[in-house]
Amino acid sequence: MTRRFLFLLGSSRSEGNTELLARRAAEQLPADVEQQWISLAEHPLPDFEDLRHDSDHVRPTQGDVALLLDATLAATDIVIASPLYWYSVSAHTKRYLDYWSGWLRTPGLDFKATLAGRILWGVTALAHEESEVADPLIGTLNHSAAYMGMRFGGVLLGNGSRPGDVLDDTQALARAKTFFTQEPPLARFPYEAS
């Protein structure tokens, strides 16, 4: 199956550090790998409404929800490129993930079965020098992948505050060169044996 990477940009500004780092990593992908880039700020989802136990969800056919759903279903690899906001993913990113809960209940999608075995990746930029403060974001993505039966490629971390700062993080740029060459294992919750 041809690899198809979906890059979801979660920053509240364009061409920020997270996007720059994600683009550096993506440059290394082979030419036959398809790439789709979607800015969640430019395609804002409405507030998520939890209808899971009230009524059946209906598959969206137009607008940004349909765009994001179709792109998600078509991707072999989903790259969450979210800056670190308050130690976790950005609100744009979180809202997109909340929609997964609705799509899990949408008849005819087989959302979980479709995503199972596919790969979730993360890219994030943060201002803090000590990268362990990003552990909540990494946990969010790892556990989401585990819940979905997906593989998890980890999170490519870069340091920076102002746009462009991450280009001075030579270690991050070096990690970007090989980030997508990994063959990630199935994600596991911390309480599961690996």
Ligand SMILES: Cc1cc2nc3c(=O)[nH]c(=O)nc-3n(C[C@H](O)[C@H](O)[C@H](O)COP(=O)(O)O)c2cc1C
């Ligand atoms: C709302 C908001 C929350 C932030 N929270 C954190 C944080 O918890 N830890 C941190 O190290 N940096 C934090 N930052 C700094 C950003 O992570 C940093 O500027 C990063 O480079 C932004 O990524 P971007 O350039 O891709 O937008 C925050 C920035 C904003 C705007």
